Amino acid sequence: MILRLNLKSLISSFSSFLPAATMSSATGTSQLQQQLNYRGTARVQPVDGSHSEEVYEPATGRVMGKFLFSGEKEVDLAVQSAKAAFKIWSQKSGMERSRVLLEAARIIRERRDEIATMETINNGKSIFEARIDVDISWQSLEYYAGLAGAIAGQHVQLPGGTFAYTRREALGVCFGIGAWNYPFQIACWKAAPALACGNAMIYKPSPLTPISVLMLAEIFTEAGVPSGLFSVVQGGADTGRFLCQHPGVAKISFTGSVPTGIKIMEMSAKGIKPLTLELGGKFPLIIFSDSVLENAVTGALMANFLTQGEVCCNGTRVFVQREILQAFTDEVVKRTQKIKIGDPLLEDTRMGALISRPHLERVLGFIKQAKEQGAKVLYGGDPYVPEDAKLTNGYFMRPCVLGNCRDDMTCVKEEIFGPVMSILPFDTEEEVLERANNTNFGLAGGVFTRDIQRAHRVVAGLQAGMCFINNYNISPVELPFGGYKMSGFGRENGQAAMEYYSQLKTVCVEMGDVESVF
Numbered sequence: 001m002i003l004r005l006n007l008k009s010l011i012s013s014f015s016s017f018l019p020a021a022t023m024s025s026a027t028g029t030s031q032l033q034q035q036l037n038y039r040g041t042a043r044v045q046p047v048d049g050s051h052s053e054e055v056y057e058p059a060t061g062r063v064m065g066k067f068l069f070s071g072e073k074e075v076d077l078a079v080q081s082a083k084a085a086f087k088i089w090s091q092k093s094g095m096e097r098s099r100v101l102l103e104a105a106r107i108i109r110e111r112r113d114e115i116a117t118m119e120t121i122n123n124g125k126s127i128f129e130a131r132i133d134v135d136i137s138w139q140s141l142e143y144y145a146g147l148a149g150a151i152a153g154q155h156v157q158l159p160g161g162t163f164a165y166t167r168r169e170a171l172g173v174c175f176g177i178g179a180w181n182y183p184f185q186i187a188c189w190k191a192a193p194a195l196a197c198g199n200a201m202i203y204k205p206s207p208l209t210p211i212s213v214l215m216l217a218e219i220f221t222e223a224g225v226p227s228g229l230f231s232v233v234q235g236g237a238d239t240g241r242f243l244c245q246h247p248g249v250a251k252i253s254f255t256g257s258v259p260t261g262i263k264i265m266e267m268s269a270k271g272i273k274p275l276t277l278e279l280g281g282k283f284p285l286i287i288f289s290d291s292v293l294e295n296a297v298t299g300a301l302m303a304n305f306l307t308q309g310e311v312c313c314n315g316t317r318v319f320v321q322r323e324i325l326q327a328f329t330d331e332v333v334k335r336t337q338k339i340k341i342g343d344p345l346l347e348d349t350r351m352g353a354l355i356s357r358p359h360l361e362r363v364l365g366f367i368k369q370a371k372e373q374g375a376k377v378l379y380g381g382d383p384y385v386p387e388d389a390k391l392t393n394g395y396f397m398r399p400c401v402l403g404n405c406r407d408d409m410t411c412v413k414e415e416i417f418g419p420v421m422s423i424l425p426f427d428t429e430e431e432v433l434e435r436a437n438n439t440n441f442g443l444a445g446g447v448f449t450r451d452i453q454r455a456h457r458v459v460a461g462l463q464a465g466m467c468f469i470n471n472y473n474i475s476p477v478e479l480p481f482g483g484y485k486m487s488g489f490g491r492e493n494g495q496a497a498m499e500y501y502s503q504l505k506t507v508c509v510e511m512g513d514v515e516s517v518f
């Protein structure tokens with residue numbers, strides 16, 4: 001039975017993929033049988049490749065299938081077809097592009113549950129969260145559809161009737177490199193502004209989560225983009241390198257780890273290619289004693305436990321003013337204990353499985369080290385084995401709250417990328433700001449307080465691109481999102497992203513004779 005995820009047959013596809021009537025209890029049944037590259041208007045088997053790798057279902061540890069890592073010839077074919085599509089797409093008006101993006105957003109909305117189900121099966125996050133991710137995804141397409149028609153230049157009057165105008169032009173073929181934590185959403189955050197500006201995009205998802213982006217490719221085709229405008233090339237570091245170094249690629253946008261970001265920046269430097277880097281880190285959430293305690297506790301859970309803690313902007317260093325340390329900690333532990341872990345396709349599950357066995361072990365290793373360095377596990381931090389027999393080999397753990405933490409501990413300095421919250425006491429505003437900024441990372445930060453002046457003063461002092469006051473980790477697509485310091489540069493979302501997917505041309509128009517200096 002062939003797995004079909006293309007548009008017209010999504011319902012039947014899911015009846016072949018998941019038992020139709022029991023979609024919510026279908027963990028452990030999906031098999032991968034379709035090709036995972038997308039070129040032109042169809043799924044294809046890459047023409048060359050280095051080797052095959054397995055795709056896992058994190059909740060069961062089951063292998064869902066295998067796929068080939070694309071080689072240089074496949075990469076070149078994708079670039080050639082993207083270049084052809086770019087010629088057509090970049091000539092369209094913003095309003096024409098807008099209509100196609102709106103149609104794609106509509107289809108995503110219509111297929112919300114199927115996409116979220118796929119994301120849950122391949123990533124391990126709860127279906128509850130996956131649906132939110134899909135909503136943010138179509139909102140991104142809608143938002144940039146709205147901006148596409150507003151792309152405009154300036155007119156500048158010069159002496160003697162001479163004048164100039166500026167044109168905001170597309171860059172060409174953009175290469176998007178995705179991480180495994182938000183597979184569908186990251187693809188949309190990159191594709192939406194890229195396509196709105198008139199570019200083509202080749203997308204390489206993480207090899208751990210290669211599946212859901214194929215649905216996006218098929219949706220773009222159904223919505224009416226030219227053949228080749230959005231391609232999917234599967235693979236790992238080698239495939240990524242071929243694309244970064246390909247002379248036909250005009251821009252790179254990367255979401256992932258700092259070490260890989262450094263390698264990509266080196267490659268983009270060699271080709272002088274514009275680059276957006278959305279990297280991770282270790283971010284501060286500062287809770288003052290005058291906070292509304294319940295909101296601050298909820299904020300800390302939002303900052304640490306979404307998607308099993310595998311979130312680039314998490315506020316994992318939770319600084320709590322000493323007067324409320326005990327009350328806050330007790331409440332956080334109580335609420336963390338209540339998080340329902342288990343089959344991610346069940347409606348009431350709020351924490352699913354981590355992405356892979358090695359990643360789970362790495363996260364547990366951080367907790368072991370934290371204990372050795374003097375931290376106290378106040379809750380969780382151990383593997384979790386659900387009662388359901390089919391989940392026995394899944395990559396589950398209980399979310400972890402660490403007390404007795406110090407700034408010099410590894411768990412406080414390094415990105416764990418798992419559900420591990422470190423609580424750190426502080427006394428004064430000045431002290432906490434200094435400690436909060438004492439890191440090379442700067443993607444996000446948050447503050448909880450009822451004192452409005454202090455709230456604005458503290459976020460003004462935070463060295464981070466995305467700051468929250470009295471909330472954390474919400475992601476309206478209208479807001480620019482990106483890092484300071486080693487967490488990257490460039491912005492995704494918001495109007496700002498349009499600048500990173502376009503370039504400015506100035507046209508100077510002489511209305512008189514040429515005055516020569518010779």
Ligand SMILES: NC(=O)C1=CN([C@@H]2O[C@H](COP(=O)(O)OP(=O)(O)OC[C@H]3O[C@@H](n4cnc5c(N)ncnc54)[C@H](O)[C@@H]3O)[C@@H](O)[C@H]2O)C=CC1
Nearest residue numbers: 178179205206236237240241256257260263279280312417
């Ligand atoms: N900031 C964030 O959102 C993320 C941070 N991470 C962190 O990174 C750790 C490792 O996760 P990985 O998935 O291995 O992250 P990674 O940064 O190595 O991979 C991200 C993407 O880059 C690609 N890639 C890797 N090497 C490349 C190269 N030389 N040229 C071009 N593309 C390349 C990968 O195939 C993947 O699509 C995690 O445990 C976590 O700590 C991981 C994913 C997302």
Ligand SMILES: C[N+](C)(C)CCCC(=O)O
Nearest residue numbers: 182311312313473474475
């Ligand atoms: C959606 N949000 C804000 C929770 C995370 C998005 C950034 C990322 O980790 O890729």
